[in-house]
Amino acid sequence: MQVTIIGNGNMAKGIGTRLIEGGHKVTIHAKDQTKGKELAQLLEQDHQDIKVGVETIGSNPEDIIIIAIPFGEVESVAQKYNGFAGKVVVDITNPVDFNTFQLLPERGESGAEEISKLLPNAKVVKAFNTTLAGTLVAGKVEDKELDVFIASDDQDAKEKITELVKTSDMRPIDVGPLSESRHLEGFGLIQMKIQDQIGTNWMSALKFLG
Ligand SMILES: NC(=O)c1ccc[n+]([C@@H]2O[C@H](COP(=O)([O-])OP(=O)(O)OC[C@H]3O[C@@H](n4cnc5c(N)ncnc54)[C@H](OP(=O)(O)O)[C@@H]3O)[C@@H](O)[C@H]2O)c1
Helix, strand or coil, rough: CCEEEEEECCCHHHHHHHHHHHHCCCEEEEECCCHHHHHHHHHHHHCCCCCCCCCCCHHHHHCCEEEECHHHHHHHHHHHHHHHHHEEECCCCCCCEEECCCEECCCCCCHHHHHHHHCCCCCEEEECCCCCCCHHHHECCEECCCCEEECCCCHHHHHHHHHHHHHHEEEEEEEEEEHHHHHHHHHHHHHHHHHHHHHHCCCCCCCCCC
């Protein structure tokens, strides 16, 4: 599949690594071209046979867009790219107020639903918000594949992301409609809060076993 990742930070690197290993074509789209090229080169170095570029967003009609930037920045990016009309857009954000360590949306609401309102003509999928960046680079935790929880109201888009995750050697888990993102974002918040306590240095994974 053709995937554009917006951002050049930790999650862009982690998701990019997994998708490239899965044989997908990844384009890094960064606001700072130099930083974007640096990440593209890093991904290329590890995977000589794959082309990673810094291109115009959504240049391919099949593009899946993964927004790997802070929640608060999504609105400006959405405006810049005209709402990603017709695209499958994956929201990976954890909408957290880092002063209070609480979720930003009103109780009962989710960041993914807020993003979906900003992108009324896109097919929004919540995924990857509970997979920590370092574990995505590593690929496995304790030799077990990563669970990726997926929520969306668009069945076709959900199936596409499910396939993307599966072919990238992770386990997709369908948690239902986009409104379930509020629980995924809660998981994401708790995972952040307990990092010091569990002492795994941000290399833990939320996974269902048994
Ligand atoms: N880190 C994790 O383990 C983890 C796990 C699950 C979910 N998440 C979520 O994933 C998202 C990215 O996290 P991260 O850890 O990758 O953060 P990060 O390493 O700080 O990277 C953030 C990226 O966003 C870019 N960016 C910021 N504002 C932008 C804008 N207006 N337009 C375009 N790009 C912009 C930054 O570019 P510059 O460097 O040029 O500023 C940077 O490349 C966040 O929403 C986070 O909640 C993170």
